[in-house]
Amino acid sequence: MKNYSLKTLAFRTLTTTARLHARKKRLVSNEVITVLNLHRVAPNTGSTYNALAPALFNELIVYLKKEFYICLFSELEQIQSHRPKLILSFDDGYKDFIDYAVPVLDKHKVRVNQNIIPYSVETGLPPVNVLLQDFIGKAPIELLKKIPLEIATDGDRHEVGRAASFAIKYLPAAQFVLQREVLLNFLLNYPEFLCASAMTKQDILDIAAVHEIGAHSYEHLSMESQHEDYFLEDLQKCKTYFAEDLSLECNIYAFPNGSATKKQVQQAKEQGFDHILLVGDKYSPSRSEVFNRFTFDASSMDEAKYKSFGRRALIT
Incomplete structure (x- = not known):
């Protein structure tokens, strides 16, 4: 008999077909959006910053395509589906997104949101x-x-x-x-x-025709800790960088570390950002400008299923 850990048994209990089917029906009927917030997809490098294993990421994408309608923020209002809508939202713009995630996404024809940090693009350094x-x-x-x-x-x-x-x-x-x-x-x-590195400008331009590129601030500071002038300048620097250095529109702003005040969220809207991304591990209304995201990592498929369906978050 296999010796399963309590964690493994818990995930198996919480990912029964009946439980997930019930949550799936409620996601559709309540018209809420699941946004999963991912970061790195890479083999284990020994870092204490956990990455999602490429093989598990591939298995996850196959599963999510079956259970959800995977879309982009810009597509939400146009899509009608009997499946719950889900967005995969990556932060930081790591080079391993190009090396490991993009081949899987291309294979399964899945498009995602990737939020980059201009400072990291210019220096080649992650946060x-x-x-x-x-x-x-x-x-x-x-x-x-x-x-x-x-x-x-x-x-x-x-x-x-x-x-x-x-x-x-x-x-x-x-x-x-x-x-x-x-x-x-x-x-x-x-x-x-050291093992993490950032995408280059060319990497971003290569994927921009397929994937949805947003800003994850200019240099990845937690905004609740910053003065108002700094935050407003950060918004403008992101807009300018996208327009002048990438020739891309910038209408997505993902707050670093989910750190934002209500006033800052409103200021981001006023500066022309159509989609404001936070964290918070809860669902978002289907018609919204502000999206909560579920922080996502996993070391097994049972854990991935559990987190894909919002853990135990209320569906309202």
Whole structure:
């Protein structure tokens, strides 16, 4: 007899055909949208920043095509379907999206939303908290103790990585930029322990005819921690970058870390962003300008099914 973990048994219990069928009917009848928020699709590199395995991503796409109508934000109002609508929304613009996700999406003819960070496109560097999590997962303990950040480096590495990420990603702009410079001066000396990289302009242009490209802020700061002038400038910089550097329209704004005030959401609307993306792990009305997203990762198909159907979120 197989020795299943409690987590595995829980996912199997919560993904019975009867339960998922009942949720599916309610999603359709209540006219709500499921938006799954993904980040990296890549083989296990040892980073504490978890990526979705390519084989599991392929299995997930096959499953989602059967159970949902996968669409884009720009298509929501035109689509009529007896299946619940679902959007796959990627953040950060990692190079592994090109290497591992796009071939799967092309094979199954699925289109997704990808939200890029202009700073990362221009520098080739992903958000510094992600580089930090790469380093913490792979570097020897002696080097972890040298990280120029006040964090405990003993214990479980995934916990250390999460704590390090949290320590920097909610800083106000002036402190964040200074801390980023200090960390990059340290981390870039050890490229052998780093694995994430960003898409190039050409990568973005190559996929823009198929996939829906949005902005994930200009340099990935948590906006609730920023002054109003900084946020308004960020919105304009994203618009300008898309128009002048990419020759693309920019009408999607995904708040980094889901961090946004009600006023900032309204200001993004006023600046011409038609689709505002947050997190929150809940469903969104079918006719909406603001979308909550379900943070998505998984290590098994049962877990992926459970999270695809919104965990235990209320369907209202």
